[in-house]
Amino acid sequence: MTIASTTQLICFAALSITLVVGAFGVVLLPNIVYSAFLLAGVFLSVSGLYLLLNASFVAAAQILVYVGAVNVLILFAIMLVNKREDLSAIPGLALRRVLSAAVCGGLFLLLVRVAFTTPWALPGPASIGEEATARIGEHLFSDYLLPFELASVLLLMAMIGAIVLARRDVYTSDVITGEPADQGLIEKARTPLLTSKP
Amino acid sequence: MNLPTEIPLQAYLVLAAILFCTGVWGLINSRNAVRVLMSIELMLNAVNINLMAFSSYLDGQLIRGQVFAIFVITVAAAEAAVGLAILLSLYRNRETVDMERFNLLRW
Numbered sequence: 094m095t096i097a098s099t100t101q102l103i104c105f106a107a108l109s110i111t112l113v114v115g116a117f118g119v120v121l122l123p124n125i126v127y128s129a130f131l132l133a134g135v136f137l138s139v140s141g142l143y144l145l146l147n148a149s150f151v152a153a154a155q156i157l158v159y160v161g162a163v164n165v166l167i168l169f170a171i172m173l174v175n176k177r178e179d180l181s182a183i184p185g186l187a188l189r190r191v192l193s194a195a196v197c198g199g200l201f202l203l204l205v206r207v208a209f210t211t212p213w214a215l216p217g218p219a220s221i222g223e224e225a226t227a228r229i230g231e232h233l234f235s236d237y238l239l240p241f242e243l244a245s246v247l248l249l250m251a252m253i254g255a256i257v258l259a260r261r262d263v264y265t266s267d268v269i270t271g272e273p274a275d276q277g278l279i280e281k282a283r284t285p286l287l288t289s290k291p
Numbered sequence: 292m293n294l295p296t297e298i299p300l301q302a303y304l305v306l307a308a309i310l311f312c313t314g315v316w317g318l319i320n321s322r323n324a325v326r327v328l329m330s331i332e333l334m335l336n337a338v339n340i341n342l343m344a345f346s347s348y349l350d351g352q353l354i355r356g357q358v359f360a361i362f363v364i365t366v367a368a369a370e371a372a373v374g375l376a377i378l379l380s381l382y383r384n385r386e387t388v389d390m391e392r393f394n395l396l397r398w
Contacts, residue, residue, distance in 0.1 A: 162371075
């Protein structure tokens with residue numbers, strides 16, 4: 094991208110702050126709906142970072158797939174499972190949080206150390222900029238053709254699998270008595286199979 | 292104050308590391324199953340940032356990282372669809388989304 098480097102730095106700083114604050118909000122906020130909307134903010138700032146990295150096609154794909162599909166799917170799932178429930182207290186929860194935070198901090202330090210000690214082959218070849226979309230198309234239909242076709246099969250399998258898993262069996266007649274089933278009551282008249290005492 | 296003239300590669304790597312570690316922490320500590328799926332999406336996005344940064348800085352001509360990122364986005368979409376379907380089916384059977392009560396297979 095041919096914008097001034099100072100502008101680039103300011104954009105990077107703003108996007109990074111949005112990204113980090115949004116990510117912490119996603120995992121820390123008690124209300125799950127706020128988390129879902131902050132997740133959309135995280136996805137949007139990631140796509141802004143892609144624009145800074147000369148990848149306009151992937152940025153558009155990120156917005157379309159993540160914000161347009163995945164986030165909406167998550168919001169629908171929240172609406173479908175939004176029963177207000179009081180979580181029972183678990184012994185040692187605070188200790189678990191502190192321990193896992195320590196492990197994640199260690200992982201972060203390791204990743205940062207690797208990032209700063211590895212001798213990257215910089216500067217690499219010059220970026221091709223806006224020709225990236227055409228180059229991605231060439232890749233997808235020449236040397237990445239097999240993964241591309243497998244991805245389409247994977248998406249089809251995921252679609253069928255999601256339908257099969259989330260479908261509720263609807264009967265037109267009662268199994269025992271043979272009378273026509275009251276379709277209006279299907280949502281209410283169901284007994285959970287595996288509910289055990291809390 | 293002496294700012295660098297352009298963004299270094301390490302800035303993107305550190306940002307992706309922060310995002311990944313946040314995702315791991317959320318994955319371990321979330322009680323709500325939907326939030327677990329959100330944390331997985333955060334981790335996948337961190338990996339994508341890494342791929343795109345390497346593609347832009349080290350592989351500017353053959354942008355293989357961008358192709359990989361597109362495949363990762365595809366797989367993430369499939370994963371979200373199947374994961375949320377499993378979650379719905381689980382909620383229908385257990386009447387809860389509390390991860391601590393999905394303990395049917397615990398020994």
